[in-house]
Structures are given as structure tokens and as C-alpha cells.
Amino acid sequence: MNILFLLRSIGVGGVEVVTATLANKFVAEGHNVAIFAREFRKTNLADRLSPQIHLYIGCGDNDCKENVDALHKVYVKENVQIVVNQWGLPYKPIRLARKAEKNHKVKIISFHHNDPATNGRLNAIELKLKENKSFLKKILFMIQRKVYHTITSFSMRYTYDHSERFMVLSNSYLEHLRKFINVSEESKQGVLTNPVTVDKGDYIYSQEKKEKSILFCGRLDNVQKCPVRVLEVWNNLSPKFKDWSLYFIGDGPDRSFLEHMAKEKNLQNVYFEGFQNPVEYYKKASILAMTSDFEGFPLVLAECMNFGVVPCVYNSFAALHDIIQDKENGLIIEKENGLFSSEKMAEELSKIMHDESKLRAMAKAAVKTSENFSIDTIYDRWEKVLSEITACS
Numbered sequence: 081m082n083i084l085f086l087l088r089s090i091g092v093g094g095v096e097v098v099t100a101t102l103a104n105k106f107v108a109e110g111h112n113v114a115i116f117a118r119e120f121r122k123t124n125l126a127d128r129l130s131p132q133i134h135l136y137i138g139c140g141d142n143d144c145k146e147n148v149d150a151l152h153k154v155y156v157k158e159n160v161q162i163v164v165n166q167w168g169l170p171y172k173p174i175r176l177a178r179k180a181e182k183n184h185k186v187k188i189i190s191f192h193h194n195d196p197a198t199n200g201r202l203n204a205i206e207l208k209l210k211e212n213k214s215f216l217k218k219i220l221f222m223i224q225r226k227v228y229h230t231i232t233s234f235s236m237r238y239t240y241d242h243s244e245r246f247m248v249l250s251n252s253y254l255e256h257l258r259k260f261i262n263v264s265e266e267s268k269q270g271v272l273t274n275p276v277t278v279d280k281g282d283y284i285y286s287q288e289k290k291e292k293s294i295l296f297c298g299r300l301d302n303v304q305k306c307p308v309r310v311l312e313v314w315n316n317l318s319p320k321f322k323d324w325s326l327y328f329i330g331d332g333p334d335r336s337f338l339e340h341m342a343k344e345k346n347l348q349n350v351y352f353e354g355f356q357n358p359v360e361y362y363k364k365a366s367i368l369a370m371t372s373d374f375e376g377f378p379l380v381l382a383e384c385m386n387f388g389v390v391p392c393v394y395n396s397f398a399a400l401h402d403i404i405q406d407k408e409n410g411l412i413i414e415k416e417n418g419l420f421s422s423e424k425m426a427e428e429l430s431k432i433m434h435d436e437s438k439l440r441a442m443a444k445a446a447v448k449t450s451e452n453f454s455i456d457t458i459y460d461r462w463e464k465v466l467s468e469i470t471a472c473s
Contacts, residue, residue, distance in 0.1 A: 081466060082112045084160045084186075086151075086173055088141055090117040090124045094274075094379050095166050095193050100128045101277040105459050107132045114158045116151055118142070118176070134158065143176035151180035160186050162469065168192030168246060169199070171238040178242055187469050190243040191272075194376035195397055196236065197256040201228050203373055204303050237261040240268075244469055247272050249377035250399035270465060273402070275458035276450060278359055278383045285388035285447050287440045292324040294429075295365045295389065297358050297380045298372075300332030307334065309371035309394070309420055311341055311350070316426035318348055321433055325349040327365070329356050362387035366439060367429065371420065372396055377403075382453040385409065385446035390439060392429055394420055403453070409445035 083106060085099050103113045107130045115129070118138040126135055136154050138147045154160065167173045168190045177188055205225045212218055240246045240261055247270045248257055254269055263269075296310045307328060314326050326347075328338070331354050342350045353361075358380075368384040368391045375397040382403060384391060391410040393400055404410040411432070413425045432439045451457070 081470065082159050082161045083114075083466075084154065084158060084163050085113070085115045086163055086165045086167075086177055087115060087117045088167060088173070089119050089121045090115065090126055090135065090137075091121040092123055092125060096125050097277045097379065098193075098274050099164075099166055100125045101275055101455060102459075102462070103133050104128075104130045105275075105455050106462075109459065109463075112158065114154060114160070116154055118147060118173070141172070143172050143179055147176055148179045151176060152182055152184065155180060155184045155186060160184070162186065162466065163188045165190040165239070165243065166193070168239050169232065169236050171235040174239040174242045187244045187472075188242070189245040189247060189465070189469065190239050191247045192236070192253075192257070192376075193249065193274075195253055195256055195374055195399075196248060196260045197253075198374045199232060202232070207303070207373075233261050237263070244268060244472070245270055245465065247465075249273055250402050252398035252402070253376075256398070272461055272465065273453060273458060274377055274379055274382075275455040276382045276386050276453050277379055277455075278362070278386065280359070280362075280386055283363060283387060285443060287388075287436070287443065289363070290366045290388070290443075291364045292321070292433075293365045294324065294326050294367045294369055295329060295358075295361055295384070296327070296369050296371075297329040297361070297384070298370075298378070299330055300328065300335045300338060302334045302337070304372055304374060305332075306371045306373055306394075306420070307338055308341065309422055309425075310369045311338060311345070311347065312422035313369065313371075313425045313429065314347055314350065315345055316422060317429060317433070320430065322348070324433065325351065327361060328352045329354075329358050329361055331355045358383070359387075362389055365389050366443070367392055367432070369425070369429075370394060371425070373420075375399070382450050386450040388443040388447050390432065390442045390446055392425065394425070396420075403449060405445075405449075407442075409442055409449045 106113050114134040116136045118141050120137045163177050163186045165173050205221055209221050245268050251271050296307050298305045300307050302308050368389045370393040373396055377399045395412050395414050406412040411428050
């Protein structure tokens, strides 16, 4: 089968990493694969791709004539049958994909890699509504929320209407999708989970090789990922666990703020490592802390569990329950009065930090669960979807 992945760029984000992993697997299984990235970034994943994968770069993140013509030439040259549009939002990618067809028809699978009911803009407005006391400003933010919601819903619905399949990352997101874009249950809706994208090689879990350390792994951004909450949790934990450490793996707009906060509160054993390959940290860490206000299906969860790192996650996204069973293979921290509680997370973490046998049992269960998200398992599900879509007239 001739498959083309349509990306915004071939950068180093989660969607791009998933694409590279899937593309390499498809090639290994005998498919012909190409990638069309609408724009170039100096830091990219091109070196992770099989040499059998043809990479094409467009002329910007739009559906201009140059991009349409360039993509059409790729359709013809690669004899593309299926386009995997990795951006179910906004509408520009699907419009580009359809404009490029001309006399070469393709079938399109569009993906939304987050909870369809929320996004960064909407969440930022929600935060302003919670924090602001002014009645007039609250009214303005409510109007702004309604406008963003309407625009986002229209854009997603456009992509949905012009795709043969529209996929989300969890069964729990199907109802969110239907409500958000006002559609009923249809055969074009489907679920495909992201695979584990990190190869653990010959690594075998051993508690004896684990260190007393907690990881935060992701973008240092307090709008979505909320790493500031991890520091608040650590402020509660560190006086009682002086032999434990906290590592931040990643970078982002709020790094300076977080470093200043750690210094101001005189927090000990806190390390900001910047953007790193997380594998060596996974091998040593015992616990992962995740405090995001919203997520789709974060890669870091299955990845860390693959290395026996026990996840402790704020219950802010429905897909969380697809992978974590509370107190069995991880910890789910419930909201208190509808809000995150650093005291609650610290309390639950302290229980397993004190109990090595419980931590070991949860780590082993985490490793077992991660097998459900191996590339082989996810590929088998992809094959079924590809067979169904090619069988349809």
C-alpha cells in the first residue's frame, strides 16, 4: 500500500515522533511510505527515518498554490493511495490535501491528537476566568471563549467532513468529538492509540538499579503541562524525603520562572536538565509526576511505564483510565473541589515512597501494561483500519 503522512513539519514534537515510529514500522512491513512536511525546521527527525521513506518539504504552513502543486506531484510520483493527515485541527491541512488531488484521488485518515473538547487557547481562557475577580472581565472572557469554541468546532468539523476516517486517541474521546462538532455516531469515527516510541533495547526492569528520583518529562509550560504544580508537590515532600531528587526533563517558556521559584523556596535536590533523550532517566527514575490540565494520550506515560517508572497523574483527561489502574500500575490523583491539590498528590506519593515493596509491585505492573502499546500491537490495529478504508468504494 502507498501511504503518505501529512505533517506541519518534521520537527521534534510528539506527533512527529509518533509519525516517524509508524512510518518506519510500515516500511518494515512492506508498505511504501512518504512524508510531506509543509515547512522545514532545523531541528528535525529526518535522521530517524528509514532510508526507504521519501521526505518532501513544502513551502509553508498553508494551502497556497505552490504547496498544492508540490503535494500533487508527490501524489503522482508516489502513487499515493492513503493520506494520513496528522493534524485534525485546524482545517488548512485537509484543504491542502483535497486541493492537491486534482485527477489523483486519495483516501484521507485524519487524526486529532488531543481531547477534542479542549485545547491550549480554550484552557488559557478557562484559567483567566478562574483567576479574575472582575465581573466585566469575566463577561469578556466568556464571550472570547464562545468565539474560540465556535471557530475551533467549525474548523474540526470541516476536517471531519472531508475525511474518510476521523480518528481520536481513546474511546473516551468519541463522545467528546460528537458533542464538540455536533455529529452523531458514524462509521468514519475511530480510535487508534499512539505506540511506545522509545526503544528500550535490552533493558530489563530491576528495582535494585532504580534511584530515589521523581521525573517531570515534557514542555515547561504552565498553561497545559503545569510543571509549577510539581514544584508545589515537591515543596511538601522534600523535607520528609531528603534522599530523593526531582528532575525536570524538557524546556519551554516557563523554565526561568520555575528555576526562580525553586531557588526562592530553597527547594533541595531539584535539577533542570533541559531537552534530553529521556531513556537514561527512565532507566534510573522510580516515579513520573504528571500535572497537566489537559492531554490527549501523552507518549510519556507508556514510555516511562515500559521502563518500570510508576506514573502519578492528575485526573484531568479521560484517556488516563485507558492505561492506569489506580494503585495497581500507577496513581491517579483526583480533583478536590474541582481543582488540583498539591497536598493530595504529595500525600499519595509519600505512601509509595515509604513502601519499597508496593513501589516495586506497581513498577512491575506498569511494565506489563506498557506491552499493550508496543509498536507491534498498535500496527496490527492500523492494518485493520487500512484494510477497511481501502475496501470502501
